[in-house]
Amino acid sequence: MTIHSLPEPLRVQSAARKKHPAVLRTGTIAGALLIVGPLSNFSALAASSTPTTGIKINVTFVGMDADQHLLLKYGGVVLKTTLSGLKLNKGAGGVLGMFLPDGVRLQAEIITKGNIQSVILWKEKTNMNQQLLIQGVAQRIR
Amino acid sequence: MSYLCDSRLSITLIILGSLTLASAQTSVSKNVSTLIDAKAKQFTGSPCTGDYEVKELKPATLKMLTALDFTYRGQADAIKKDGGKVIVQYIRPQRLLNIYTFSKAKGAKFLTAALVGPKNNAVLVTHQCTVVPQ
Numbered sequence: 001m002t003i004h005s006l007p008e009p010l011r012v013q014s015a016a017r018k019k020h021p022a023v024l025r026t027g028t029i030a031g032a033l034l035i036v037g038p039l040s041n042f043s044a045l046a047a048s049s050t051p052t053t054g055i056k057i058n059v060t061f062v063g064m065d066a067d068q069h070l071l072l073k074y075g076g077v078v079l080k081t082t083l084s085g086l087k088l089n090k091g092a093g094g095v096l097g098m099f100l101p102d103g104v105r106l107q108a109e110i111i112t113k114g115n116i117q118s119v120i121l122w123k124e125k126t127n128m129n130q131q132l133l134i135q136g137v138a139q140r141i142r
Numbered sequence: 143m144s145y146l147c148d149s150r151l152s153i154t155l156i157i158l159g160s161l162t163l164a165s166a167q168t169s170v171s172k173n174v175s176t177l178i179d180a181k182a183k184q185f186t187g188s189p190c191t192g193d194y195e196v197k198e199l200k201p202a203t204l205k206m207l208t209a210l211d212f213t214y215r216g217q218a219d220a221i222k223k224d225g226g227k228v229i230v231q232y233i234r235p236q237r238l239l240n241i242y243t244f245s246k247a248k249g250a251k252f253l254t255a256a257l258v259g260p261k262n263n264a265v266l267v268t269h270q271c272t273v274v275p276q
Binding site: 080 | 213216
């Protein structure tokens with residue numbers, strides 16, 4: 001099939017690809033994003049804002065405070081954090097204990113900094129942020 | 143929440159204490175004190191007033207510097223509620239961390255931590271001193 005046998009819009013696109021191969025790549029990526037976008041709601045939790053450091057720190061889960069902040073213990077110090085992209089539901093303390101029993105060892109991946117840092121919690125290879133969202137313990141914030 | 147406050151400002155010792163090769167100098171040379179003074183003045187607006195302390199940790203990694211940043215930021219809110227103050231500046235490309243802390247019990251402190259040397263043989267050097275409260 002030659003370029004001339006294609007319908008007009010495709011012909012233009014095909015010609016553009018020959019001149020600029022990047023068009024093909026951009027188009028493919030855009031298409032993939034359109035398809036994958038609705039399916040990747042959970043992964044967007046981490047990737048939506050600041051780039052991650054990729055550094056995970058071993059912490060121990062302590063509990064939740066009155067403001068629905070997560071308390072994590074690191075090196076004998078209790079630190080106040082939030083779940084990245086999520087807000088714990090009010091009264092979620094009891095249910096939270098089912099997923100994160102007191103003293104459970106986790107890894108915290110720091111996502112954003114500030115007065116109260118937001119983290120993704122990992123329990124071995126399980127993203128606990130996703131789990132808490134799926135189980136209705138937390139809700140997404142924008 | 144009281145245990146949050148008990149351990150504040152000793153975070154460095156907790157982290158650094160777990161490392162075997164840590165060394166601390168309470169008396170520092172003129173050159174080192176001048177260096178810390180300059181860093182303190184740049185970050186807090188005033189030079190050090192005393193209590194110079196230098197620590198070197200080896201082997202060190204970027205994760206340790208990030209953990210130090212994490213611990214200070216994580217306690218900032220609790221310290222603020224107690225009338226204290228914490229300012230943390232983490233310049234990741236330079237592998238440098240500047241921290242100002244103030245509490246009624248321990249006064250104002252300036253701490254700077256830098257990761258120096260190659261990736262597989264890096265050293266974490268921390269300089270600390272007291273400063274004029276902001």
